Amino acid sequence: MSGARVAPAGGREGRAARAWRLLREHAVTVVAALVVVYMLIPIAVILMFSFNDPAGRYNFTWVGFTLEHWRNAFGIPELTSALWTSVRLALLATAVSTAIGTLMALALVRHRFFGRRAANFLIVIPMATPEVVMGAALLSFFLILNAPPLGFQTLLIAHVMFCISFVVVVVRSRLIGFDRHLEEAAQDLGATPLQTFRLVTLPLIMPGVLGGAMLAFALSIDDFVISNFNSGTTVTFPLYIFGAAQRGIPVEVNVIAMILFGATAAAMAFVTWQQSRAKQMAAVHPQPEPAPLLHPPSREVEQSVE
Amino acid sequence: MPRATESRRGPGTVRIGRRALPYALLAPGAAWLLVFFVVPLFYMGRLSLESGVVGSLEFSWEWSNYTDALSLYDEHFVRSFVYAGLATLFALLLAYPLAYVIAFRAGRWRNLLLFAVIAPFLTTYLVRTLAWETILADQSPVTKALDFLGLAPGGHVLATGGAVIAGLTYNFLPFMVLPIYASLERLDERLIEAAKDLYASAAQAFWRVTLPLSAPGIVAGTLLTFIPASGDYVNAQFLGSASNQMIGNVVQSLYLKQADYPSAAALSFVLMAAIMVVVLLYIRFAGSEALMGEEPR
Numbered sequence: 107m108s109g110a111r112v113a114p115a116g117g118r119e120g121r122a123a124r125a126w127r128l129l130r131e132h133a134v135t136v137v138a139a140l141v142v143v144y145m146l147i148p149i150a151v152i153l154m155f156s157f158n159d160p161a162g163r164y165n166f167t168w169v170g171f172t173l174e175h176w177r178n179a180f181g182i183p184e185l186t187s188a189l190w191t192s193v194r195l196a197l198l199a200t201a202v203s204t205a206i207g208t209l210m211a212l213a214l215v216r217h218r219f220f221g222r223r224a225a226n227f228l229i230v231i232p233m234a235t236p237e238v239v240m241g242a243a244l245l246s247f248f249l250i251l252n253a254p255p256l257g258f259q260t261l262l263i264a265h266v267m268f269c270i271s272f273v274v275v276v277v278r279s280r281l282i283g284f285d286r287h288l289e290e291a292a293q294d295l296g297a298t299p300l301q302t303f304r305l306v307t308l309p310l311i312m313p314g315v316l317g318g319a320m321l322a323f324a325l326s327i328d329d330f331v332i333s334n335f336n337s338g339t340t341v342t343f344p345l346y347i348f349g350a351a352q353r354g355i356p357v358e359v360n361v362i363a364m365i366l367f368g369a370t371a372a373a374m375a376f377v378t379w380q381q382s383r384a385k386q387m388a389a390v391h392p393q394p395e396p397a398p399l400l401h402p403p404s405r406e407v408e409q410s411v412e
Numbered sequence: 413m414p415r416a417t418e419s420r421r422g423p424g425t426v427r428i429g430r431r432a433l434p435y436a437l438l439a440p441g442a443a444w445l446l447v448f449f450v451v452p453l454f455y456m457g458r459l460s461l462e463s464g465v466v467g468s469l470e471f472s473w474e475w476s477n478y479t480d481a482l483s484l485y486d487e488h489f490v491r492s493f494v495y496a497g498l499a500t501l502f503a504l505l506l507a508y509p510l511a512y513v514i515a516f517r518a519g520r521w522r523n524l525l526l527f528a529v530i531a532p533f534l535t536t537y538l539v540r541t542l543a544w545e546t547i548l549a550d551q552s553p554v555t556k557a558l559d560f561l562g563l564a565p566g567g568h569v570l571a572t573g574g575a576v577i578a579g580l581t582y583n584f585l586p587f588m589v590l591p592i593y594a595s596l597e598r599l600d601e602r603l604i605e606a607a608k609d610l611y612a613s614a615a616q617a618f619w620r621v622t623l624p625l626s627a628p629g630i631v632a633g634t635l636l637t638f639i640p641a642s643g644d645y646v647n648a649q650f651l652g653s654a655s656n657q658m659i660g661n662v663v664q665s666l667y668l669k670q671a672d673y674p675s676a677a678a679l680s681f682v683l684m685a686a687i688m689v690v691v692l693l694y695i696r697f698a699g700s701e702a703l704m705g706e707e708p709r
Contacts, residue, residue, distance in 0.1 A: 127614065138513035141506045142528050145585065148543035149535055155546065166546050206441040213437035225438055228445050234635070234691060235684060236643020238660040240449070242667055242680040246459045247452035249673065267448040270441050328537050330646060331660075335667065347538045351650070355542065363539040370534045371527070378523070 149367070156360035163354030175357040179365065182358050188346035189362055195258065195342060196326040199265035204319040206266075207273025208311075211318075214274070215281040232271045240268060241335030248336065256338030264336045265326045272325060273318035280314025313381035320377055324370060460677035469673065477678040485662050485679060489686065492658040495573065496642035499580035500588075503637050504630065506581070507588035511629070512622075514589075515596035529589045537583065541650050544579050545570065548651065571653035579647035587636035595629025596622070635694065639687055659683055 155165055159172035180186045214225060232240065244264050245256075254260055292306045293299075308315075330344035337345055347359055463474040482489075514525045532540055547554050548569040558564035569575050599622065607617040645660030652658075659679065666676035 130614075134509050135513055135517060137509040141510040141585075142525065144506070144582070145528055145532055147547065148540045148582070149531055151543040151546055152535055152539055155543075166549055167551075206444060209437040210441040213434040217434035217437075219431070219434040222434075225442060228442060228450070232445065232449050234639055234687070236639060236660070236687060238643045238645065238663050239680045239684045242663055242676060243452035243456040244448065245667060246456040246673065246677055247448075250455050250459065263448055267444060270445060274441070324533060328533075330538055331644075334664070344536060344538050347536065347542070351538075351542065359539060363536045366536065367531075367534045371531075374527070374530070374534075 152360050152363055152367075156357060156364050158357055158360075160357065165355055165357050165360070175361050179358055179361045182356055184341070185343075185346055185356065185358055185362070188341045189343045191258070191340060192327050192343040195261055195265060196323050198262055199269055199326040200319050200323040202262075203266045203269035203273050203322045204315060207270045207318060207322075208277050208315050210270070211274045211277035211281055215278055215284075229271045229274050232268060233275075237268075237329075237331035240264075241332040244332070245335040256336055257340045260336045260338065261333055261340060261342070264332050265329060268329070268332060269322035269325055272321050276318035276321055277311065277314045280311055280317065284310065310384065313377065313384045316377045316380060320370075320373055323373075327366065456677045456680060459673050460681055462674045474674065477674045478682065481675050481678045482682060485659065488657060488659045488662050489682070491573075491656070492642050492660070492683075493686070493690070495577050495580060495648075495658060496638050496644075498577050499584065499641045500634050500638045502577070502581045503585050503588040504634060507585060507592055507633060508630075511589050511592035511596055514593050515599075516601075526593070529586050529593075532582070533586055538646065538650075541579055541583065541646055544575070544582065545650055548575050548578070570651060571656070573652065573656050575651040576647050576656050576658075579651045580641045580644060583644075583647065584637040584641050587640070588633040591632035591636065592626060592629040595626045595632075599625050631695070635691060639691070642687060643683060 155168070156175060157171050157173065158165055158168055159170040159174065160167070161169050180189075210225070210229065213219075214222065214229075241264070244260070244267070248254065248256060248260055254263075288310065289302050289306050292302045297305065328344065329342075330348060333342055333345055334348065341349070343362070347355060350356065350359070458471060459469070460477055461471060461474050462469040463472045463477075464470050510525075510529070514522055514529075518525050535543075546552065549555065550568060550570065555564055555567065555569050558569060559567045563574075569578075603621055603625070604617050607621045608614075612620065642658075643660050645658055645664050648656050648658045648661050660683075663676050663679050663683070666672045666679065
């Protein structure tokens, strides 16, 4: 970028100045590289200690290499059941929060209506509230109501609650560049509003919806603070780790953490691929000049509407 | 286009008036947030003004819950905001160069670097915090190196405020990098070129063009880092000692261990109010548009 500005021959920029500039340019890059290393070190440590063969109950010092814990990743019954509770919870919370969050995002981007600012505020506030406060408030609510016993249901309620805002933000950001002409084209070709939504809108916003869903899943499966308040006797994966921290964390926790890491990374790669495909499929970004009513992607639309 | 309008109202479609449509779309989510976020806050407010012990709590406008909580735990409040503030500052100093490089210099490495930024999120929060316990343990290479540099008095890092701040910085760093990256990526590079064509030095162009234009990202990033960091208790629990406990630790322990609900509720409210004040002041100074990014249209 700035390197493109070549100093005129014999110009003001001498050799020393150029060296200084190069050094400074590289300094930023070096700092950035160090920050990346800093971000990745703990992950490397988690991976490394998943192969550890600790002497006692504490997996804090390196003793020796073993594959034992990878072979027996699901060998601790309490840990495995906690993991499945977390996965079940995260899947349900993701499904519910993605569905209602997507609808909210559609309302906020597509429509101007009375109360829009209030709705925006309602969505932002949970994100600006510390988790401790959210967890404590929900617990107060459940305690006073005394209605649902603390457990899986209350966890689900809590997880959907804190996921919604994030889903709205992600889906919304995808919707903003959306080309409405495709929908108009579908309706001109005789599609009902529901058909238009199912066959045109949904496929086009799908990458955004998937992105929101992934974020919701990641938030839910990783949540400790709010869950700790509202779990009752139900144990999720993070709650198991917290409980085990006192008496020594089994190596299998690291193994499962790495498996989750790999699975979510793969899912992310998939969503990214979908998004780039969607970009090719349709001009998601509005063109500067009035877009033609039918551009290449809408051919697929025609076919599917028929 | 008579045909189109006709088909839009075709048989078999659920007909919702155009005016009612946005409300219908909003209803499920808004209801969920109202019932399970706003209403619980009111319940917590009520609880914070009750007196008595568990089982026989009674609402009695017990304002002393607040004054008692504040006088007992004032140092935890101060500590929380100092730790969170320092962590936010360090995160900003680390995040900006990284976001800058990803936005302007990364080329085909961009996606890989973005993945590296998000990667910590994909490992369980508690597990990565515990990994820092390993990294900062007394005999670890990192501690030895810090000791050599004179940054680890007595050869200890773990169970100090420094370890808690380091953990907070690490855990919320992606929240800082991503908004700054987003605002830098949107930045029109022609503006920087224009500044240089007008004989601004690289440094001048940065301070007077790039940095101001990335301010929305910085505002969003600092808020997204500061808010969760000030309420956090996991880092203080695992990486700190008894003298590094933050306000989150107190709330957690009053609620879940000592079952002193009124005091815990009062503390939660004060925490939330304090954060709101900090956030509003900050937005006042730094401009709005925070948190949600810019408004559509």
